[in-house]
Amino acid sequence: MSHTVVSDGFDAYYDAWEAKLGSFLEVDRDALASSAARSTGGSSSNLDGLPFGVKDNIAVEGMRLSCASKLLDGFASPYSASAITRLMGRGAVPVGKTNMDEFGMGSSTDNSAFQRTNNPWDETRVAGGSSGGSAAAVAAGLVPFALGSDTGGSVRQPANFCGVVGLKPTYGTVSRFGLVAYASSLETIGVIADSATRARLVYEAIRGSDPMDQTSVDAPADTIPSQPRTIGVLSPASLAKALAVTLAGEAGDADALSEEAAREASGAAVLEPEVARGFEAAKEALRALGHKLVDVNLPSLKYAVPAYYTIATAEASANLARFDGIRYGNRPAYAENPDDLIDKTRSAGFGDEVKLRILLGTFVLRSGFQDRYYLRAQRIRTGIRLDFDRALSGCDAILMPVFPTRAFGRGAEALSPFAQKAADIFTCCANLAGLPALAFPTGVEGGLPVGAQLVGRAFGEGLLFELAEGYEAAHPIVRPAGYKAFWG
Ligand code: GLN
16 A cells, blocks of 8 residues: 655645644644655555654653643653654654643633644534544644643544544553653543554554563453454443443442432443444444444443542652652742642642642542542452453454544533543543553544543554454545545
């Protein structure tokens, strides 16, 4: 395959899109333009000369590293993340930093301290988050791929909202060196790309153990079982029912949610009709490709969101302690004493969502209460891992929705911050279990992309890619109006 590169007119193309999207916080236009020109005649079987976007919580030497926070505005990274160095070793060129929810906390990218990022399919809607800038830039064809980070869905959900491919790798297969930590035990650097094949190339370039990250490992060689595959399908309807029963049953509990919160939370697994239609069509398409579909049940999944938010905020409250104006962070002009300095730095620097999570994390870890929240969450985490192991012993991969809605809007069309968290149910479970998950577009419903994700066994990325590539060959990815393929 050769690139069908149209480097002429790339600058105008970029300007027109980016004025609508706001996907980049910093971009090297010269590097991008010359990559567009250089990639002419290249081959899509390698990464040489291809430009890529980098979420603003991943270090690229000499570029900003703000995590879309005022607290780090103006900070430039003195070194590059290992994933970046590896990609550069293959000839790929990091051309800019993409917008995100502050410190990776959110599902819309509207929690950025700097700008909004709009969805290439409908500018009034969000691109998803927290890697929304990366997803929007790839979906509009401004770059062929981008790196993001996925702690609870932040690569897969924006990829799903924008109609591109998103991989959350097995925990530890990609070095986290140079990724600003949010919740270290859950997160991975992930890939957002314009095709499953491209995502595979990028993943193969960045994976592998790294002396700079002691949790990194070399993945054992992928053993891909022979055809036909057996795909386990999680039924969103039965999960929704289990969730509703659990929440109702726990009323009267000292930790019970308010009635309104319980209603919002129990609706989190109920799919919007367009998403449900897309999911059914995806099942049909996989069956038509010769795969066998079987039902799977993951009983602990109904507890995934509270467990995820307990663990993620606990880790965040510790990880974000370094932003004190002494080691890192913009200091106030005047402070009475060191405590006042820390106080003023953090009060002025962090946005509301970040403050909320630091408070929540501090609350769940407070002395005498670990058993009630943190340790309970860890037990649920083990249960989820065991559920997946059991289910994956009877099938090769599990098909699940990515998010219950398509890209949501703002104002009256918005999803409340609470509902956004509850809706992480389909994504955060793969992070809790440490398993690989690949989100891929399956079609368009009512003018917006819909998709699904496949969750695999640890180190089973190869099979997930193979399944998605097979899907894509039969059902080419639909692009937003105005899209031009510059990167062939
Ligand atoms: N919505 C999740 C959260 O806000 C996703 C975070 C992520 O994966 N970085 O925590």
